[in-house]
Amino acid sequence: MYRSNTNGELRISDVNKEVTLSGWVQKSRDKGFMIWVDLRDRYGITQLIFDEARTESSVMELAKSLGREFVIQVKGTVIERESKNSNIPTGDIEVLVKELTILNAAQLPPFTIEDDTDGGEDIRMKYRYLDIRRNPVKNSLLFRHKVAQQVRNYLSNLDFCEVETPYLIKSTPEGARDFVVPSRMNPGQFYALPQSPQTFKQLLMVGGMDRYFQIVKCFRDEDLRADRQPEFTQIDCEMAFIEQEDILNVFEGLTRHLLKEIHNIEIEKFPRMTFDEAMRSYGNDKPDIRFGMKFGELNTVAQHKDFPVFNAAELVVGIAVPGAASYTRKEIDGLIDWVKRPQVGASGMVYVKCEGNGQYKSSVDKFYDQEDLAKWAEVTGAKEGDLILVLSGPANKTRGQLSALRMELGNRMGLRKPDEFAPLWVIDFPLLEWDEESERFHAMHHPFTSPKPEDMHLLDTDPGKVRANAYDLVLNGNEIGGGSIRIHDKEMQALMFKHLGFTPEQAQDQFGFLMNAFQYGAPPHGGLAFGLDRLVAILGGQETIRDFIAFPKNNSGRDVMIDAPATIDNVQLQELSLALAKK
Template identity: 75%
Template sequence: MYRSHTCGELNESHIGQQVRLAGWVQKVRDKGFVVWIDLRDRYGITQLVFDQERSAQGLLEQARNAGREFVLQVEGEVIERASKNPKMPTGAIEVLVREFRVLNPAQTPPFTIEDDTDGGEELRMKYRYLDIRRNPVKEKLIFRSRVAMEVRNYLSGQGFIEVETPYLIKSTPEGARDFVVPSRLHEGQFYALPQSPQTFKQLLMVGGMDKYFQIVKCFRDEDLRADRQPEFTQIDCEMAFVEQEDILSTFEGLTRHLIQAIHGVDTGNFPRMTYDDAIRRYGSDKPDIRFGMEFGELNAVAQHRDFNVFNQAELVVAIAVPGAAAYTRKEIDALVEWVKRPQVGAMGMVYVKCLEDGSYKSSVDKFYTQEDLQQWAEATGAQPGDLICVLSGDAGPTRTRLSMLRMEMAHRLGLRNPKEFAPLWVVDFPLLEFDEESGRYHAMHHPFTAPKPGQLHLLDTDPAAVRANAYDLVLNGNEIGGGSIRIHDKETQAVMFKHLGFTAEQARAQFGFLMDAFQFGAPPHGGIAFGLDRLVAILGGQESIRDYIAFPKNNSGRDVMIDAPSPIDGEQLEELHLEIRPGQA
């Protein structure tokens, strides 16, 4: 065997034992009469020692010639280390090497394989297999595996069955763009890679599986961000004979279990908030509730003076930033410029300093009295020492901009503690949202979401008023899961398709298989899907998912390591009945 022990397990209890180790050379330290090699594997580092007095002839020279990342196998005796390193689990011992074998030499790596590397992100992605050797990346992948195992164990203990669903499916017009796969055997026809296993898990409920889950890869051809990849992993779940409360209870239990098992934190029962309240109080349907700065609407106390910017606005709304009244004029001007950036899009910002003596100093003093500004402070919950930041304009965009400002100020003030976990259920979403570009309503979640009981008739008279039997789970300002109670009868599903703009023929062509299944005794059912990549990142104290994925794509959706996507040759194109237009090769 290549090794009797790993490089992370030897300690003083092994002194005197003969051991065999294998791993990579972390570093070589040559003092002439003695050479030390740090040997690394997934489990840790063990120091090897070679010296003129105790090592066999020629062994010292072999060790001296070993380079960084050489793959070695050694045999030797565990001895006490003269200069101990209390920061290392193996720091009390070293291995006096008797036999030495180079399993594979290595070129000098393009960046240092250290926790603090000198390699840039693009370079490390090109050599991702080397980056994975670094502790920060390796530990994130191990952490991801631990979370996935906790999920599997918990759901299996709750009676869920893991079922695999197909990757080659039918393209549908709802949601993001599909990745499509041409069929060689069926000319001119295409599969699509699943954006989620939605219809299949509903069919499993029709099939009587009752409790289903799957940790599954999904695909969406959409623009990328730090927390988004073209392929991502979901914890996909569905249950039969349930109402919304059953779903919330089950998956609140899963989330509490994960936070408890990994961090030893009991979050208690999760608060709930309606979608309308979340937008009104935080300007976001995924609010971070680890801190305050709730919105205060000022229309009633700010639109009675001669300040036309406010008088002409649909909404005047503000937050109180704790302790920020101490900001200098230069710092406040920089904040105004921040909200005017294209990414935020505000025209400007009004501010009020709440001074320690109970008075107020604002950028609109000539329009408003101290009594007016006190009403603003009351509306926002501002205290002496706080800074009131006010935005105005059309209601929707203004709330979004103030939400961005709220998150930015929380970041600057250190209020987003990654070791604190604040989960929240957001419920009662609109069933439909109107798209100005297409001039019609679209499903806010997907077309299989059921309306709240007793609201189906409103689709004919007031579609915007219909609320969905849907819910999102938010953790620290990030949506980590979302789901709904599903439509489970053919007639209601047909009504939904009609209001989404499908003709009966289109609905039949796209979803006839599901409508047919509903005729054979579909039970009431509902479910949820968690984004595993994002959940793992947040549990790991970060919000970017990339380092928690073994082989991620870059911001352009490319795998720079294997150079994908890439052209395929003409013979393959011909087999697939495809051709490249001039200029596309």
């Protein structure tokens, strides 16, 4: 038996108990006649004491050889600690060691295995197995487990059945790039790793499974950001014989359940906002509604006043920053420089200070009088002491720029509080979006999303205005889940493929299996997928997902710990019909 107890469970009530403990040496303090060792495992730290007067000399000598991260086993007696440590649960006791066994010696780690480590991100990624020993990473992984466990419990109690779907599937042209896997048994042919189990979960509905879920790995070969990985995990769900309202209610319930169980927070209200309203009021389709600064469109009150920049703009739009009229010119110039960065791309910014007694001071005083600026304040909802910031230009681009500025100000002003949660449904997305590069419409979500019945007549005449039966769940400015009511009729699916530019032959080749299945009685169905990595990070008070993944990739999609991706032997390439042998 390597241990009778873990290093986090012994208390004052265990005094005089004989115990066996195992773990890693966190640190050692040698006073010559007495040695203290902090022994760590997943569950906590227990202090060990080696005392010249009470410990055999051979054990004392062995204890002097211990280094950081040595793996050891000890046997001894729990005693009351003279200098108690209120910072750890085991701080009232220590173990007087009688026997010591070194299970494995260790080299000095490349960084300190402590909460506040001296290791940079690159070195910690390379030695991730050491980083996992640190409490922040360990606790993030345990937190992820807790969330996943709660998800499984909630869905299982609602009669959802967890079903595994294949990882080796067929590549499809829609969506992000696929990771492809060459088939040795079928030379020149390839599998793809799934971007989601979309078609399989629809086939499960055709198969009568009725309520399906899966916590599943998905793969996308796309450019990476702090909140993206080439492989990620979804809570994937599908339901039959439902309408949109049924799905929203079920997954509002799941979100409420998680917030209650994880943080003991009760949230009753899940506001709903159309896609058009979100873009008009916040400049993006995943707004953070924990704070205000809603957009005010100023075209009617700012144009035709001899200011050519605004007169030439498709959109003039502003926000009121609460309490920021006290900003100095240097601080405002800093914001102007921020929006002019290439990542944001604005050419400039106009500001108005809302001073006392209904007075306004702006950077465009020569073009606008006090009455004009008062109208700006009215449109943006600015009050005395606020600062109005205004951008102009092409509508979509300008909304995106102002959205970025709003979020930056929210961060700087401490308005995006990690322990405050504000969920929101965004509904009525466009079914299709125009792609300039390919000069055709693409599905905004995927080609299996059902259009709203009342917009069907627009498919032939104005397809860009057709709304989808699609919905996203947003939490604190992040999309944590999205889904739609699916097409379940073969003719409707064929029509959708036609509007997406597929020939009948291409549609049959790519998705014939699904269209054929619809002929055998497909029920009305729909679903939703949560991004588990992002959901866990937000519930954990973070916006980056890396620390909630055991072995993440870096920003280049590389696993620097195992050095992947890597080249493979030419013999393997030959077997896969990908290359000729070297001469």
